[in-house]
Amino acid sequence: MVKNALTTGVIWLTAALVSGVFVWLLADIIIHGLPKLSWSFLVEPPQNAGRSGGIGPIIVSTVLILGVAMVTSAPLSLATAVLLSEFTRHDSVYGRLVRRSLDVLAGVPSIVFGLFGNAFFCIYLGLGFSILSGGLTLACMVLPLLIRTAEEGLQAAPNDYRLASAALGMSRSATLVHLLLPTATPALVAGLMLGLGRAVAETAALIFTSGYVDRMPGSLFDSGRALSVHIYDLSMNVAGGDSNAYSSALVLILLLLIINSIALSLANQWLHRSVVTV
Amino acid sequence: MSLSRTDRQLAALLLGCALLAATIVLLILLFLVKESWPMLQHVPLIRFVTDASWHPVDGLYQLTPMLSATLYSTLGAVLLAAPLGIASALFSRYYAPPFLAGCYRRLIELLAGIPSVVYGFWGLITLAPLIGRLHPPGVSLLTGILVLTLMILPTVALTADAALAAVPVAYLRGAAALGLSRWGLISGVALPAARSGIIAGTLLAAGRAIGETMAVLMVAGNVVQQPQSLFDPVRTLTANIALEMAYATGEHRAALFVSGLALMVMVLVLVGTAELLSRKRHYG
Amino acid sequence: MSHFINNKSEQVDKSNTDDAYTLGPLQSGPPCCVPEPLIRVDNLSLHYGLKPALEGVSLDIYKGCITALIGPSGCGKTSFLSVLNRLTDMIPDCRVSGNVHFDTMDLRHPALDVQRLRRDIGMIFQKPVPFPLTIRRNIELPLREHGMSKQAELNDVVQQVLQDVGLWEEVKDRLESPALALSGGQQQRLCIARALALKPKVLLMDEPCSALDPISSGVVEDLIQRLRGKYTVVIVTHNLAQARRIANYAGFFWIKDQRAGCLIEFGQCKQIFEAPAHELTAAYVNGSRG
Numbered sequence: 001m002v003k004n005a006l007t008t009g010v011i012w013l014t015a016a017l018v019s020g021v022f023v024w025l026l027a028d029i030i031i032h033g034l035p036k037l038s039w040s041f042l043v044e045p046p047q048n049a050g051r052s053g054g055i056g057p058i059i060v061s062t063v064l065i066l067g068v069a070m071v072t073s074a075p076l077s078l079a080t081a082v083l084l085s086e087f088t089r090h091d092s093v094y095g096r097l098v099r100r101s102l103d104v105l106a107g108v109p110s111i112v113f114g115l116f117g118n119a120f121f122c123i124y125l126g127l128g129f130s131i132l133s134g135g136l137t138l139a140c141m142v143l144p145l146l147i148r149t150a151e152e153g154l155q156a157a158p159n160d161y162r163l164a165s166a167a168l169g170m171s172r173s174a175t176l177v178h179l180l181l182p183t184a185t186p187a188l189v190a191g192l193m194l195g196l197g198r199a200v201a202e203t204a205a206l207i208f209t210s211g212y213v214d215r216m217p218g219s220l221f222d223s224g225r226a227l228s229v230h231i232y233d234l235s236m237n238v239a240g241g242d243s244n245a246y247s248s249a250l251v252l253i254l255l256l257l258i259i260n261s262i263a264l265s266l267a268n269q270w271l272h273r274s275v276v277t278v
Numbered sequence: 279m280s281l282s283r284t285d286r287q288l289a290a291l292l293l294g295c296a297l298l299a300a301t302i303v304l305l306i307l308l309f310l311v312k313e314s315w316p317m318l319q320h321v322p323l324i325r326f327v328t329d330a331s332w333h334p335v336d337g338l339y340q341l342t343p344m345l346s347a348t349l350y351s352t353l354g355a356v357l358l359a360a361p362l363g364i365a366s367a368l369f370s371r372y373y374a375p376p377f378l379a380g381c382y383r384r385l386i387e388l389l390a391g392i393p394s395v396v397y398g399f400w401g402l403i404t405l406a407p408l409i410g411r412l413h414p415p416g417v418s419l420l421t422g423i424l425v426l427t428l429m430i431l432p433t434v435a436l437t438a439d440a441a442l443a444a445v446p447v448a449y450l451r452g453a454a455a456l457g458l459s460r461w462g463l464i465s466g467v468a469l470p471a472a473r474s475g476i477i478a479g480t481l482l483a484a485g486r487a488i489g490e491t492m493a494v495l496m497v498a499g500n501v502v503q504q505p506q507s508l509f510d511p512v513r514t515l516t517a518n519i520a521l522e523m524a525y526a527t528g529e530h531r532a533a534l535f536v537s538g539l540a541l542m543v544m545v546l547v548l549v550g551t552a553e554l555l556s557r558k559r560h561y562g
Numbered sequence: 563m564s565h566f567i568n569n570k571s572e573q574v575d576k577s578n579t580d581d582a583y584t585l586g587p588l589q590s591g592p593p594c595c596v597p598e599p600l601i602r603v604d605n606l607s608l609h610y611g612l613k614p615a616l617e618g619v620s621l622d623i624y625k626g627c628i629t630a631l632i633g634p635s636g637c638g639k640t641s642f643l644s645v646l647n648r649l650t651d652m653i654p655d656c657r658v659s660g661n662v663h664f665d666t667m668d669l670r671h672p673a674l675d676v677q678r679l680r681r682d683i684g685m686i687f688q689k690p691v692p693f694p695l696t697i698r699r700n701i702e703l704p705l706r707e708h709g710m711s712k713q714a715e716l717n718d719v720v721q722q723v724l725q726d727v728g729l730w731e732e733v734k735d736r737l738e739s740p741a742l743a744l745s746g747g748q749q750q751r752l753c754i755a756r757a758l759a760l761k762p763k764v765l766l767m768d769e770p771c772s773a774l775d776p777i778s779s780g781v782v783e784d785l786i787q788r789l790r791g792k793y794t795v796v797i798v799t800h801n802l803a804q805a806r807r808i809a810n811y812a813g814f815f816w817i818k819d820q821r822a823g824c825l826i827e828f829g830q831c832k833q834i835f836e837a838p839a840h841e842l843t844a845a846y847v848n849g850s851r852g
Contacts, residue, residue, distance in 0.1 A: 003459075003461060004383055004459040004460060004461045004462070007371065007461040007464075008461070009284075010365070010462070011365050011369050011373050012369070012373065013367035014361075014362055014366065014369065015365070015369040015370075015373075015374070015382060016364075016365060018362060019382065019385060021428065022385060022389050022428075025397075025400050025404075026426075028400060028403075028404055029396070029400065058317055067483070076295050076298065076311075076485055077299070079291070079292050079295035079296065080292070080295055080296040082301045083289070083292035083295070084295060084296070084297045087288075087289045087292060087293075094293065094296070094297075097300060098297070098300045100299040100300065101299075101301075101302075101303045101304070102299065102300070102303075103549075103553065104303045104546060105302060105303040105306075106549075107485065107545050107546050107549035107550075108303070108306060108489075108542055108545070108546075109451075109489025109490075109491070109516065109541055109545050110489065110491060111489065111491040111516045111519050111520060111538065111541070112306070112310070112489075112538045112541060112542050113306075114519075114520075114523075115313070115519065115523070115534070115535060116305075116306045116309055116310065116311065118308050118523070119309040119310075119312070119313050119535075120305065121348075122308070131559055142301050143299055143302065147299065148462065149558045171282040171284055171285050171300060172282075172285045172288070173282075173284045173285055173288050173399065176288075196338070197391055200393070201391065201393030201394065201395075202393070202490040202494045203394065203395045203491075204394075204492055204516070207520065208473075208512065208523055208524075223414065226392050227396075228395045229398065231395050231399055232395050232398075232399075232492060232496070235399045235403070235496065236402075236495075236496060237397075240402060245399055246403075249395075249396045249399055249400075252314045252393060252396060253392065256391050256392070256393075256558055257388075259392060260388075
């Protein structure tokens with residue numbers, strides 16, 4: 001029918017358009033970003049407000065901010081996920097309360113996190129513009145994501161294990177430590193990677209919490225500039241900063257690609273291993 | 279629940295952690311209100327609409343230009359991204375050969391992860407000059423809409439894809455056995471069945487568009503004015519906060535926090551509706 | 563050719579080494595002496611939410627005997643088993659009423675040490691559930707959790723129980739290999755070995771052979787028969803011939819009109835199969851109902 005052929009054409013055209021635009025975007029960044037990409041670019045400090053030089057201190061700041069974010073949110077999210085999955089009934093008050101508040105938290109826009117981080121971590125707790133403030137703010141942001149993926153990972157562990165180990169008189173803690181957590185590990189790690197990817201891409205929450213300083217940070221209390229903030233600064237506030245911005249954007253995308261591939265390969269590798277020996 | 283002593287201790291510890299996680303959102307609300315308080319105390323909310331303009335220095339806090347900018351850009355982005363995203367999902371699910379579909383899906387997933395600042399940067403460097411040639415300046419509401427469309431398209435596409443995947447194969451086989459053409463199958467069976475999931479995904483994408491800061495900050499022009507045409511530079515609510523927080527004090531700062539609260543409410547309403555819709559799908 | 567499980571006495575356990583009662587030949591027949599009841603169930607009822615699953619079940623499980631629970635699917639036989647080791651605690655929304663006494667203990671008492679109970683009453687599930695660990699660790703893990711720590715002791719128990727279930731020759735060279743790599747029948751025997759390592763008094767078995775191929779099924783069935791005397795076994799089975807072959811006592815379950823399961827008749831196996839008192843029992847064992 002004509003209608004069928006028409007819609008088929010439209011759909012293929014749409015797909016071509018969408019992929020075309022995206023390929024254009026990626027190609028643009030690769031083409032303009034690749035020339036300046038080199039080892040020295042990755043380790044040298046920025047000069048001339050970032051127009052020349054490299055992004056060495058920026059990478060260090062980014063890693064530190066991400067480190068703070070993951071180190072604080074990973075244990076907390078695992079604990080919450082374990083509680084929700086293993087220790088609460090479906091209709092319990094605690095469970096519903098925690099889940100509701102996490103749903104709301106997941107919906108908060110990143111600029112609002114920036115406002116909160118500024119008001120709470122920088123001012124109220126007195127941390128000022130620092131890597132610590134930025135990392136803790138990011139931790140709040142990725143918490144719902146980490147909890148959700150961890151809970152899904154635990155729920156995916158076969159219920160037979162819980163029943164069989166209970167029938168053998170083993171405590172829930174023992175079942176958790178020896179059976180459930182090892183089985184859920186790939187999902188847990190994949191979730192961590194997802195959270196990491198989300199944190200790396202974040203800009204608005206960091207501008208008012210970890211600040212703009214592009215020097216090498218001396219400690220977690222120093223202000224530090226994350227990679228995403230650097231790209232923003234170079235493109236908006238620094239005339240002639242475009243070429244370095246391109247290269248920084250390329251580095252950011254490559255970093256994300258690496259993180260996502262690790263997550264995917266971990267997930268696949270473990271899924272195909274039908275037996276885990278502990 | 280017949281827990282042993284170690285189990286009870288562990289449960290107590292876990293409950294503590296969970297409650298800590300749960301209080302974060304309360305903390306956010308608390309601090310938003312705390313910082314907004316100087317404004318909320320003295321200034322009736324209606325002034326955010328009725329004041330002459332946005333001039334915090336003179337005590338004028340009209341937010342309507344920013345609100346319009348946010349609403350127009352979100353609306354525009356959703357109107358563009360929804361059909362494109364759904365078409366993408368249909369493409370990868372029903373039209374493309376498996377290898378191509380896989381590649382396409384992976385491309386979309388990759389793009390879902392690209393940071394907003396990169397989208398904004400590319401929009402500023404490449405897209406804005408192109409639009410500028412059509413009608414100066416390049417940074418405008420239109421550029422904002424286009425960049426937002428790019429950003430939320432993966433969200434719509436991926437959620438629509440998931441919703442379509444959840445349509446029971448039996449429905450489709452039944453329809454095919456009745457001799458329906460491919461489009462007939464899609465429009466008659468697949469899309470209606472996946473409808474609530476697709477709508478939920480679109481609402482989520484709209485929530486993301488409203489909350490987006492960096493991309494629109496970089497490409498929409500940042501002039502506080504009511505947009506009269508697509509080519510006018512505008513400033514969204516989010517961009518407003520990002521730009522002025524650096525130097526705002528006192529009442530001005532409080533006003534920014536109030537707009538932050540407003541943003542949070544808007545996004546939560548959208549996300550909540552999306553959640554309700556997707557839950558209805560499971561029970562209905 | 564009946565033989566009993568040779569079990570070395572062990573320091574950890576205190577109660578199951580003394581009895582040397584014998585129960586007669588392999589085929590089901592009247593025991594040579596009337597054994598005492600080990601578990602007494604009195605008017606047990608079970609609800610999942612508002613839905614009744616079991617109503618008014620009363621029976622005795624006799625020490626050292628194999629008791630078969632027969633009846634069609636959905637009659638609450640598995641639910642009944644789950645009550646005996648308090649596994650119903652793990653099922654949300656499950657309410658149990660009635661009295662169950664194990665030895666002198668009130669099984670339903672809320673302050674009962676359930677973990678200790680589950681050492682004495684073990685359970686084997688329909689689908690074999692070996693842990694995703696090595697064969698050795700499958701058996702060692704529960705033992706370590708219950709307090710045994712010396713490696714030499716653990717090695718002894720591992721060897722002993724694997725010999726008891728007839729797996730030792732097959733796996734002694736690959737104790738460190740994954741348990742999930744074993745065949746279905748081997749996995750089920752491993753699960754039985756794992757349960758036996760805790761030296762239980764009672765073994766609850768929920769259709770242990772139904773997920774296995776006929777040959778493995780036969781091997782497991784032989785193993786169950788060897789448990790008689792030393793252990794008390796309660797086995798749920800759909801296989802009437804199997805029940806007839808191995809059981810001393812049999813309980814016939816059926817569904818009442820309100821969709822709740824109930825016990826129609828209970829007695830010595832020979833009597834249930836050859837001279838049932840209830841017409842429903844007769845119809846079921848003869849294949850004309852269910």
